[in-house]
Amino acid sequence: MLLNEMNPSIKALSIVVGILMLSFFFDPVTPLLSFLLTIAITFIFGKVSFKKWIFLFLPFLFMAVVYVWSALLFPRVDPGDHILWEWQFITVTEEGLERSISLGLRVLSFASLSLLFALTTNPIHFLLSLMQQCRLSPKIAYSIMAGYQFLPLMKEEMEIIRGAHRVRGAGRSHTLSDKIKQIKKYAIPLLASGIRKAERTAIAMESKGFTGEPNREFYKVIPVTKKDWLLSCMLIGVVILSVYVSFKLGHLSLYRGEL
């Protein structure tokens, strides 16, 4: 619950700091620990649906596995490396294995931190907070909001167009070039109405007295409280703790351009 209510700007800042700190180190233990701790925090302090989390996490997992594989298959073998296993052109060294696992875990730890932010933050609140705490220009912020509001409309319109074309018997594309033509046929009405809508929305915003004036009175205030700083300390603390434990276990090593 706490994470969902946390000030979005401070949350974003803490996560960026956390990721930057993690990127200084290159060993398997640091990212593994912070990855596990971040997941724990996500589900203990945030209201996140596990299904959604897994769904968004899977692509990252896939990416990590691909990294590990490619690092294993095409390793850099330095003289003096300990060879674990050798078969034809594949040589797995201890150092290589450690490097590739570090890399995979690094991807996962970054992903878990980003997901923590994405799944506990309301985008509108994030923009409001950026305006209120980070002096983001309302002109930019409200344009993004207006665009964001278009997404469900575009989806709806796409469905309508698809239906409309089905009625015309336009689903008869079998070859690739037909399919490309099909996309063009969807795209033109979508673009035409998109451009027209954007123009009208801009006029509508102006007609509602929007000027982009930076000193706005906000209906919804996104405050910064002690709790936000506490949570921020916790998020950064996760990384520090991982680094400390890894150091104590003797694994910690700085990133020295290994890849």
Added chain:
Amino acid sequence: MKFQRNELLLQVSDLLFRFDEDQEPVLKNISFEIHENEAILVLGSSGSGKSTLAYCLNNLYPSSVDGIQSGNILFQGRDVSSFQPGELNQRIGLVMQDPDAQFCMLTVEEELAFVLENMQTPRSEMEARIHSALEYVDMIAFKHRMIHSLSGGQKQKLAIACALAMEPEVLILDEPTANLDPASGLELVRTLKELRREHSFSILIIEHNLDYWLEMVERCLILNSEGELIFDGPTRVCFTEHARLLAQEGIWLPRAVEAGLKLLEADLLNTSSLPLTIEEIIQSSCRLTDTIKFLKQDRISEKTDSPVMIYELNKISYTKNHQALLKEISLSVKAGEFLAIAGSNGSGKTTLSRCLAGLLPLSAGEIKFYGDELEQWREEEKWARLGYVFQNPEHQFVADSVLDEINYSLEASIHGTQAFEINDILKTLRMTDQLHNHPFSLSQGQKRRLSVAVMLINGQKVLIMDEPTFGQDALTAKEIMEFTVNSVPESGSIIMITHDMDLIDRYADKVMVLGEGRMLFCDSPSKLWDAPEILAESRLKLPFLREMEKMAQLCSEGLYAVK
């Protein structure tokens, strides 16, 4: 009140506006004044520059489109371009036509807050003002709803609430009732009247549905198709003396005036001036029964019973995101029948029509189309018999020119297409000179006609239409209806969604009323007009002729005293 000239608010002199140096002006020679607490109606056919005028008054044009403007627009004696950005927009409120492109926030509450924030309203007052703005339009229950999930009518109400929240001195409404069901339209007019009594502001209305506004407006402006102001004067003079001119321009007339014109021509009225209201028709009719009989001639007579069943619906339901949009609807449509689907905003009319076309999967129940289950039909064979015209004709165009568009449909059919000659089709469409133009570049009415024509070109017999006359001017609407009725074969059927009760009265053999996804009524229109409780529940109202009949009856019984 009428003779007392209030303080001058807006003064327009010699306004000329064009979008581009080498283009014809959209507006020219426009001079008029708006005084405090006035209500003015702006009339003009599609494309006569009414909306452009509204944007100019608000100083949104020329700055936001790089248009070229000459002449002066003064607000309280000051040139509109000399105001601080945002200041004028707040004092001249504007509600735009397209309900989908008015908002920039996600929820109803946020959108209203956006308006108040723009005005630098103190935070402590915002909550109360959001509440009262929603109360004006009866939308409090929707405060936390996502805007994209609202129906068109609800969006329109929200847009009006946003404009009212600014407490403007002049309110400009661009077709405010186009998306509303009849009762909501009437309610809106009442609300505005009430608000004007309390807060006193001027109001400028651009509108097709004139009947709503007649009791409120005092003055009319008429723009002709060239964008010139050709009339500026009292409402009564506008309609009684210039009705023919308006009709020629394709502008909608109040229904009593329209009926009056016909009656006058048939020499059934005992005065030479046109009536503005039903009461006046009754008053000036020589013989009421003749009058009503004459007006009823227009009605398309009911067709003979045919044994062929086109549609049989058996308890169909449709659920989306755990929300039941259609609940257990059973219905049958016979060949030759014209079925109208009516109902309040958001009652599921469009959803039902999409289910009928097999575009949405049913959650329960079954639809039989020509005796076989709709889902079992092969796509090509289904579309050879069934056409569906979407609300926005642009969605249906797939080719780059009118000719290709027609050819596309011909090729799409599995049967031979030689039955139709392209030339014949174009002649009926009256588009022979537009052959190579892009469908998107056609006028509103042409787009509509083309979208209907491509649906019927392969001899389709059943046509489903989603509000085909929505937002069209009088000429275009008439064209579309005539074109459709003439093009669909006798053995076929038209199923049409509409808010227009007069259309239902005139064309429909059967009317189905939906309310919150349930079928409230399904029978002949004349039975619907005798069921006031259903009309009230589904937010519909009587068509003009029935209203007149009812009043005439009351009159003859001496229950209703005509002044």
